[in-house]
Amino acid sequence: MEIRVQKVAQSRIGEIDFDNIPFGRKFSDHMFVCDYEDGAWKDARIVPFDYFPIHPASMSLHYGQTIFEGMKATKGKDGQPLFFRPEQHAIRINASAYRMCMPAFPEDLFLKALHQLVDMDQAWIPPQEGSALYLRPYMFATDEFIGVKPSSKYRFIVFTCPVGPYYPKPISLLADTHYIRAAHGGTGEAKAGGNYGGSLLPARLANEQGYDQIMWLDAKEFKYVQEVGTMNIFFVMNGKVVTPSTDGTILRGITRDSILTILKDAGYEVEERPVEITEVVEAYQKGELDEIFGSGTAAVVAYISKLKYLDTVMEMPEPSACKVANFVKQTINGIRSKTVEDKFNWIVPVGNALAR
Ligand code: COI
Numbered sequence: 633m634e635i636r637v638q639k640v641a642q643s644r645i646g647e648i649d650f651d652n653i654p655f656g657r658k659f660s661d662h663m664f665v666c667d668y669e670d671g672a673w674k675d676a677r678i679v680p681f682d683y684f685p686i687h688p689a690s691m692s693l694h695y696g697q698t699i700f701e702g703m704k705a706t707k708g709k710d711g712q713p714l715f716f717r718p719e720q721h722a723i724r725i726n727a728s729a730y731r732m733c734m735p736a737f738p739e740d741l742f743l744k745a746l747h748q749l750v751d752m753d754q755a756w757i758p759p760q761e762g763s764a765l766y767l768r769p770y771m772f773a774t775d776e777f778i779g780v781k782p783s784s785k786y787r788f789i790v791f792t793c794p795v796g797p798y799y800p801k802p803i804s805l806l807a808d809t810h811y812i813r814a815a816h817g818g819t820g821e822a823k824a825g826g827n828y829g830g831s832l833l834p835a836r837l838a839n840e841q842g843y844d845q846i847m848w849l850d851a852k853e854f855k856y857v858q859e860v861g862t863m864n865i866f867f868v869m870n871g872k873v874v875t876p877s878t879d880g881t882i883l884r885g886i887t888r889d890s891i892l893t894i895l896k897d898a899g900y901e902v903e904e905r906p907v908e909i910t911e912v913v914e915a916y917q918k919g920e921l922d923e924i925f926g927s928g929t930a931a932v933v934a935y936i937s938k939l940k941y942l943d944t945v946m947e948m949p950e951p952s953a954c955k956v957a958n959f960v961k962q963t964i965n966g967i968r969s970k971t972v973e974d975k976f977n978w979i980v981p982v983g984n985a986l987a988r
Pocket of ligand 1: 703929
């Protein structure tokens with residue numbers, strides 16, 4: 633499908649201070665939009681970033697048929713704009729669409745749209761290491777109906793924003809023993825809006841106790857670690873790097889997968905398996921809990937300064953002492969800026985799909 637293009641009359645890029653960008657509040661000039669109606673995706677277009685009208689009965693506003701992705705474009709040291717594993721996001725958004733009973737978005741159109749959009753707005757990619765152009769592909773139901781059924785109309789959008797680090801400082805976590813994020817058979821693996829909506833009250837209650845974020849435990853026994861409000865989670869215990877396995881309740885993080893690949897390749901002992909919270913506490917008490925870090929597209933690698941579970945507060949080392957977190961963070965950021973070899977072929981130069 634051809635993508636029709638309408639360019640802005642005047643770029644807003646002069647308004648951006650690239651040395652001082654808040655996460656997710658500044659938006660680039662253009663966005664990609666495509667609508668689904670009568671069983672087909674139609675009218676793919678790149679238009680100026682702007683408000684659009686929405687019907688009050690629009691189904692996504694009522695029953696939560698809304699899914700999203702988060703991805704990043706960076707510039708290599710040679711100035712070349714790059715994506716990191718874009719095809720994985722095309723696959724994952726369609727897995728989320730399946731779970732939320734929404735139509736798949738064609739993978740080739742997803743990739744073509746990203747390439748064309750970021751090619752046009754490449755001046756918005758911040759040059760600073762650790763900063764990036766964050767891409768937010770998302771899909772939501774637009775049928776004007778308030779009966780509970782899958783919508784027959786959808787809108788798919790990609791907009792982009794220049795961002796600095798999501799967590800500029802180490803964060804503290806509270807393991808929640810009351811609220812849950814996802815049970816087996818639920819929507820935990822989908823990147824669905826409601827999963828994040830449900831995390832807000834527990835996160836606010838954690839903030840009131842002085843913690844930055846929630847760490848989720850399983851919904852049945854509050855025994856196994858799942859993930860953090862905005863990220864997957866890793867523990868360095870007893871010489872091994874351990875992360876909860878993807879069991880249908882946690883997000884299949886693309887950064888998580890990249891970290892596992894990088895660590896295995898570098899010879900680390902890595903385990904993906906159910907992780908009991910008491911095992912983490914015991915490792916801490918024995919002096920064997922070396923690091924905890926979170927991973928996600930927005931966060932990349934986030935240092936955890938402290939974790940509380942019931943009465944135990946586990947104080948973690950300063951970032952400079954977190955060898956594993958620093959290694960994976962530098963490797964991912966290095967691959968993204970082409971200062972570290974891209975052994976795994978994760979980098980895709982922006983514009984490649986345009987040549988097809
Ligand atoms: C991302 O890491 O890109 C995410 O989607 C998390 C988001 C809720 C900030």
